[in-house]
Amino acid sequence: xxxxxxxxxxxxxxxxxxxxxxxxxxxxxxxxxxxxxxxxxxxxxxxxxxxxxxxxxxxxxxxxxxxxxxxxxxxxxxxxxxxxxxxxxxxxxxxxxxxxxxxxxxxxxxxxxxxxxxxxx
Numbered sequence: 001x002x003x004x005x006x007x008x009x010x011x012x013x014x015x016x017x018x019x020x021x022x023x024x025x026x027x028x029x030x031x032x033x034x035x036x037x038x039x040x041x042x043x044x045x046x047x048x049x050x051x052x053x054x055x056x057x058x059x060x061x062x063x064x065x066x067x068x069x070x071x072x073x074x075x076x077x078x079x080x081x082x083x084x085x086x087x088x089x090x091x092x093x094x095x096x097x098x099x100x101x102x103x104x105x106x107x108x109x110x111x112x113x114x115x116x117x118x119x120x121x
Contacts (some may be wrong), residue, residue: 008097054104
């Protein structure tokens with residue numbers, strides 16, 4: 001990741017520079033693949049924000065085998081191993097990135113309904 005970038009990568013260009021990959025899996029046939037950054041840039045543009053445009057990304061990416069739209073989309077870091085030490089700034093950026101992805105994924109889910117509790121007398 002570039003030293004001048006002081007936040008987690010959001011656009012297609014920043015994802016490519018930060019060694020992030022978009023990983024998609026089809027719920028229907030369980031086929032999974034990594035979508036190359038250059039393909040994302042051609043289809044959505046290099047300044048496309050993955051998190052703000054997550055619903056559009058979900059609607060456009062289709063399975064090559066069965067034609068259904070992908071329901072599971074992850075952004076993975078391909079430059080690090082699972083248990084490698086990271087610095088504080090990178091750890092904070094990774095957590096922010098994870099939270100942004102979780103919010104983008106849950107954007108189409110309805111808000112949970114709170115149960116009404118009766119007060120004991």
